[in-house]
Amino acid sequence: GDSVTQMEGPVTLSEEAFLTINCTYTATGYPSLFWYVQYPGEGLQLLLKATKADDKGSNKGFEATYRKETTSFHLEKGSVQVSDSAVYFCALRGRSFGNEKLTFGTGTRLTIIP
């Protein structure tokens, strides 16, 4: 079945540091890929997505590129801020008919210190 493997946390960085959170997946066909962010006590917010190979999703300075050859969708940001502290989830959605469910990684807790 489909699965997502995400970089183990927690991750602690200083403000303005470069961020990478690794995400790899296993799926049949060509899934759509997502990054969601969860702030304390809140639900998940869609951060960015990519629906086909070589697509780059971007939002709020975060980027991720759909790499079919390495089955990866790593999240990057050039200069993190304290407000980026949250839990980040990588997820995929399969393409087969009726398969609408999201499969999530275990999440990576990110803490940015001033």
Place this chain on the structure above:
Amino acid sequence: NAGVMQNPRHLVRRRGQEARLRCSPMKGHSHVYWYRQLPEEGLKFMVYLQKENIIDESGMPKERFSAEFPKEGPSILRIQQVVRGDSAAYFCASSPPSGAQTQYFGPGTRLLVL
């Protein structure tokens, strides 16, 4: 346009009681998904519903759990005879009716079973 609404936000039940969780999708959305997040874990898919139909319930426990999405009113996730292991955050997401669309999440209901 209001987002996905869930209530209650917090629910405390004693073992053996029933828990009833409600989800109102975003306006214009007719697809609803329920996910469960156990402490310090990622989200796990439970069930996918359209109006008056269960499309995929492959993630639902076989006993005590049920879900519905009636023609009128919110989607309901019901847990009968709760046990301590049911303590978790339950998230609802919704998406528009056409094709494979992005899922938008509600703030979640945090269930605590004493």
